Amino acid sequence: MGAMTVLPRDFYNRDTLTVARDLLGREIVRVLPDGTRLRCRITETEAYIGRLDKACHAYGYKRTPRTETLFAPPGTAYIYLIYGMYHCLNFVTEPEGEPAAVLIRGAVPVENGDRIARNRFGRSQAELSPYQRKNFLNGPGKLCRGLDLTRAQNGLDLTDPHCGLCVCAGQSPDPAAVHAGKRIGIDYAQEAVDFPWRFYL
DNA sequence: TTCAGGATGTACT
């Protein structure tokens, strides 16, 4: 399987913690409406498992218009609006009907970083301040802004190379390089706040 | 480098 091979549905049709770890080092490929191809390597993920996780929007299999995408087949993009102004990108995991997903929390640019920089800051990569360079795609809202992802892309099939958003094999993560810790921004989730379901390189 | 505060709109109670 080459680095540019699109990850198949079976990749996502596994235990969510396994997928969250295995996504590190993989490449998100985003094709804009004008044909520009953006590429970035995943460096940080978080797992959300509705069956048992109070931090998941679909905790206890709760179905609402928003959470409907979490019940879709594995390999579907779940994108929602947060805090009124930002978006979060997730990949649906586990068999269809099991509401679970991996949140993409961070990445580094691989192709067309200038365009990503324009989406984020309105200027080219070379014009970025050190602060902007350091905080380029290290957050879910920043990543979606850089890749021009909104709810318009919610529900896209990540295994379809022609839909404008997919994930390629990139580089398999070295298990020794994968770190785990508590998830960010879920202080409301009671016992789930301590689950070590955040993974990063 | 850390910290407090505000932006902003949708989902759900």
Place this chain on the structure above:
DNA sequence: GTACATCCTGAAC
């Protein structure tokens, strides 16, 4: 009406 899987700015240190 309240909470929210966030980010930016500006002030203080």
